[in-house]
Amino acid sequence: AKKQGKNRFYWFEPSMENELRFRNELEAGIRRGISRDEFRPYYEQQIDLDTGKLVGFEMLARWESPEMGVVGPDIFIPIAEEIGVIGEMSERLIAQAFEDAKEWDAELTLSVNISPVQMRDPWFAQKLLKLLVQHNFPPDRLDIEITETCLHENVGMVRSMITSLRNQGVHISLDDFGTGYSSLSQLRSLPFDRLKIDRTFIAELKEEEQSAKLVDAIVAMSDGLKLPVTAEGIENEVVLEALQRLGKMKGQGYHYGRPEPAAEVLQRLGQQDLL
Numbered sequence: 083a084k085k086q087g088k089n090r091f092y093w094f095e096p097s098m099e100n101e102l103r104f105r106n107e108l109e110a111g112i113r114r115g116i117s118r119d120e121f122r123p124y125y126e127q128q129i130d131l132d133t134g135k136l137v138g139f140e141m142l143a144r145w146e147s148p149e150m151g152v153v154g155p156d157i158f159i160p161i162a163e164e165i166g167v168i169g170e171m172s173e174r175l176i177a178q179a180f181e182d183a184k185e186w187d188a189e190l191t192l193s194v195n196i197s198p199v200q201m202r203d204p205w206f207a208q209k210l211l212k213l214l215v216q217h218n219f220p221p222d223r224l225d226i227e228i229t230e231t232c233l234h235e236n237v238g239m240v241r242s243m244i245t246s247l248r249n250q251g252v253h254i255s256l257d258d259f260g261t262g263y264s265s266l267s268q269l270r271s272l273p274f275d276r277l278k279i280d281r282t283f284i285a286e287l288k289e290e291e292q293s294a295k296l297v298d299a300i301v302a303m304s305d306g307l308k309l310p311v312t313a314e315g316i317e318n319e320v321v322l323e324a325l326q327r328l329g330k331m332k333g334q335g336y337h338y339g340r341p342e343p344a345a346e347v348l349q350r351l352g353q354q355d356l357l
């Protein structure tokens with residue numbers, strides 16, 4: 083038994099040590115990556131499903147790590163939140179996105195994701211408005227996406243931040259709608275401009291009767307509240323057609339393309355002008 087215990091000890095400890103070391107390296111890599119500007123904005127097309135026209139892009143962060151290659155946000159955003167660097171990372175990404183978006187056609191909008199951790203910063207709205215001024219970016223081209231998680235915390239503060247941003251023309255979307263616990267009364271009491279239906283409902287639209295009914299209900303409800311909707315995660319023609327039958331909305335997803343770096347967006351826009 084003693085020997086077994088000893089073996090277990092030897093087997094177990096190095097792996098815990100490795101995990102810890104990996105985590106520490108990840109944290110150090112993220113801090114280094116911020117100062118070396120390795121976090122880059124990628125862009126996903128947003129389409130008016132009625133007309134098929136491109137209406138804007140959602141910025142999605144990527145870590146172009148020299149050691150690991152292109153790393154997705156699900157890996158680094160939670161760590162950046164935990165170690166307190168999400169605000170700085172996000173400000174740099176948004177500043178870069180403003181510069182990128184200024185090169186696009188002037189009617190195209192820019193959507194950015196805001197972490198609940200950032201929404202706890204009482205200066206968040208002021209910081210964002212300052213960035214808009216510094217980069218001379220028109221506030222009405224900007225759409226910030228916040229999730230329901232923000233609403234559980236300090237609703238009063240969130241409301242006043244949303245209001246001061248909207249007063250300057252910034253649009254506010256409620257992201258991942260349907261995955262959290264926001265109630266109808268919350269939806270009505272906070273001045274959102276748009277709902278984004280979570281892609282888990284959209285992806286199953288054709289296969290599952292239940293989720294078609296859910297999407298149907300969400301669309302009907304947002305009609306009632308006069309809230310425009312965006313469907314995310316449109317992966318194919320079948321889903322697209324189902325959505326088009328439900329009503330007027332915007333949409334995005336792999337059917338239209340993967341998120342791509344700024345240079346590829348410019349190329350795409352250049353090609354569009356030739357059509």
Ligand code: C2E
Pocket residue numbers: 126141142143154155156159172175195196197257258281314315316317334335336337341
């Ligand atoms: P999200 O805001 O819900 O973004 C949509 C995610 O779905 C993106 O993943 C996108 O690449 C992916 N997606 C788009 N179309 C399809 C599709 O047709 N099928 C499927 N299966 N997936 C699709 P990504 O880029 O990995 O981003 C994951 C999440 O990370 C985002 O979810 C967002 O919550 C967060 N995120 C990304 N960038 C930032 C950022 O700059 N700041 C903060 N706070 N969060 C960010």
Ligand code: CA
Pocket residue numbers: 140195227257
């Ligand atoms: Ca989003």
Ligand code: CA
Pocket residue numbers: 257258278280281314
């Ligand atoms: Ca989403």
Ligand code: CA
Pocket residue numbers: 258
């Ligand atoms: Ca999501």
